[in-house]
Amino acid sequence: MPRILLIDDDQGLGEPLAAYVARFGLDLTQAFRPSEGLRRLRAEHFDAAILDVMLPEMDGFALCRAIRAESDLPLVMLTARGEVMDRVVGLELGADDYLPKPFEPRELVARLQTVLRRRGPAGADGRLRFEGLLIDPVTRGVQRQGAAVELTSNEFDLLLLLAREPGKVFTRDDILNHLRGHEAELFTRAVDIVVSRLRKKLEPVDAIKTMRNAGYALALRPERSAGSHA
Template sequence: MPRILLIDDDQALGEPLAAYFQRFGLELVQALRPSEGLERLRQGGFDAAILDVMLPEQDGFALCRAIRAGSDIPVVMLTARGEVMDRVVGLELGADDYLPKPFEPRELVARLQTVLRRRGPRVGDGRLRFEGLVIDPVTRTVQRQGDVVELTSTEFELLLLLARQPGRVFGRDEILNELRGHEAELYTRAVDILVSRVRRKLEPVAAIKTLRNAGYALALRAAESPAHG
């Protein structure tokens, strides 16, 4: 059963939400303070985290940054205002999805199921090998010129989407539909942020090219022989 960590200082939220999650085969554990949540994540055993933006000690954005410093666990953020800028900032920090408060528990479950499904290994897929880059869909790892690159779940899915059809141009809306499911609101700015992050992590390999007014494509040629690693 997947274990989800909720970091939210609303004590009345955890128990009824945990009972609801159980109906969908999810175990929910609540931490009321960021420090407690970080300690629980350090101990391991969680498959995803839900962060409230308005928290004591530090806000959800700072907490997301702290989590991303040492983990690529899927993160869903709860934004009280639901403003686009909150979501853009969260994406830049590595969050996988958002849900404005007040939210429907069923929608939160759906978002979590989506990020957990994306994270799951795809058994039977072979490595995708390009000049300077090796992508392993099974272990969800990326090597750039022999060095392991740390990508978040969403960053990996973006790269894998492009790598499975190298040279094909994917429009922004198409990418968002593929990565975030049909329930998420579409923000084309989110794709630009994701591409920028992935490009930065893959440097000096120039993996993704931009086609003006069209979208993005993988710009690498397939490797002639298997790369090491």
């Protein structure tokens, strides 16, 4: 059962939400302060975390940044403000999704299920393995046929987006929204430039497929991680 950590100082939220998400096979527990949340994330295994923006000690953006400095754990951010800029900032800091308060519990479950699926074909160590390619979301390292490849932040984020759902076609707008937020929607040609540079760095591995008038997809077959069983 996937374990979810809710970091929110609302004393009345965690217990009823935990009871609700349990109906969908999710085990939710609550930390009331960022310091407690960070301690638990370091000491225990969780599959995703939900962060409130309005928190004591530090806000949810600072907390998101602190978590991203240590792990690639799927993150969903909550805020009562619901401002577009909050959403953009949260996504730029590395949040996987964003939900304004008040929210419908069923929508939160759907968002959690989506970010959990995005982890893709990761092994027990969290790394993504494909034919000729190894991606480590935590260290943000990439190996091509056993050799390290130096990628820019945008190049790595694009590769990770495609690798989490191999074969899925992402439009240019999908990719821009993931990389930079809605403010970048006018710069769709930038995606083609990043893809071109990434392809060149990954040669001779033919990793990215162009779908005419549609977008891009990862063209590699996932490998079984060491220790996996058929």
